[in-house]
Amino acid sequence: MSDIIKMEFAELTVDGSNYLTWALDVEIYLNSCDLSSTIDPASQSTSAQKAKALIFLRHHLNKDLKNEYLTEKDPAVLWQSLKDRFDQQTAIMLPQAQYDWLNLRFQDFKSVTEYNSTLHRIVSQLKLCKQNITEAELIEKTLSTFHASNLVLQQQYMTKNYSKHSELISALLVAEKHNQLLMRNHNARPVGSLAVPEAHATNQSNTHRRGRGRGRGHGRGSYRGGRGRGRRNANSLQDRNKGQNKDKPHSHKPSSHQHVTNNKQACYRCGCEDHWSRTCRTPKYLVEAYKKMLKDSKGKSKHGETHHASLPEANMTLKDDNYDDNLLKMGDMNMDDDDLLKMELDDFGDQE
Template sequence: MSNLAKLEFAALEISGKNYLPWVLDAEIHLDAKGLGEMIKDGNKTTCQDKANAMIFLRRHLHEGLKNEYLTIKDPQILWSNLKERYDHQKTIILPNARYDWMHLRLQDFKSVSEYNSAMFKITSQLKLCGEKVTDMDMLEKTYSTFHANNIVLQTQYREKGFKKYSELISCLLVAEQNNELLMKNHESRPSLVLPHC
């Protein structure tokens, strides 16, 4: 368990289901340590740098994977072998991410922050698989999935002419918080009921 505390990011699972985020994390951390070249073809590096990269990569592998690749001492060869083994994850993740994107609707969420979280999860998966998702795509997805009861509100937000998704979400979050505050104030004070004359 103490070994887990030392990990900078989650170890690559033997199933490979976390391969794509693992690759990004590994690349970023290797670059930060000055070891990013170790995983590239034809690198001209020192034995010490190769060893440091191998130590880092092996530490972030599932125990079963460590055993399977026990004899590999070159980080570039290990990297290539893992890529051959798991790079097909894109073909698994992409259809699911596209399906989630197609069915993502603002109206299905209880809060703007829940919707925003789902939006970023889906768009991150799409981008990991090489799909391009722009701010305009995200804005249009949000506008077009407002609840039918909020069509006037949707039109008002469109007319504000947001260029960035983050601007729209910030505006929606503020509006949601203000609405919650108004509802709390309304519920905490009984309404004045005037008697009939």
């Protein structure tokens, strides 16, 4: 039963459009099973052989056709009835196959494989219609339909005198593959340009560039963001802060720690303009007196009185020659913070 359920090929349609291929498949299968004599009207086949051939034929018919030939019990009669009904497909298919063969051109296809497939399909249809195509006609059809720009190539293939069309197709497939590789190499980079450098060459150049020349010093004179020592560190820190302040927008409104009559930035602790607040060495009692005076000046300004916040004593003390000389000495000697604090206390003791 499994052999009956299994369908060897497509069934015959109601309109018989696939009759030519269906009839060819049936003949091939019956020959393989030694049942080809069952469809011959003058055959001497046994009843078992005829029944087996009839079952096969009905199994590969459309449902409607099977109902139409329900009473046929002889495979030879059924075969001849289908042939008389659908054999006109030869006359229907032949004009279309001839038209396709006439208009077939090699230059209309993008690849040799597509052209070869279409060519063999048309030739098969012509053979089903009892019209054979020779090898010479196949070769002439292919070479005569080359593009006009391939005239030299066409003459080269004609001089080789191919005897089989398959040999010509093989040569065309090899040439097509070589052309694809040639175009790929041509489009890899523009004509006259250099090749792209290898990846390891770039890495070596970058590694060489990152050598010892880019190292940073760790000496005492370099500024690393921590506490600097010496006059060079103080000057570099001031220059750096001045450069940062240049980029900031200036405000026309005076701050509480600046003089109204002077646009220069003053020390936040004592109000002087010759040093920064981080390097300010003004004694604590003078800083407190300066802050108290600023506080008093703010209170008087609220009652309509104007008073400039300044501390003459602090300015006089800060501009003392001994204080400037001590600052220069401290910068040259590269002293530590403990030594600077000790010298500062000694100087303040002498002033008191």
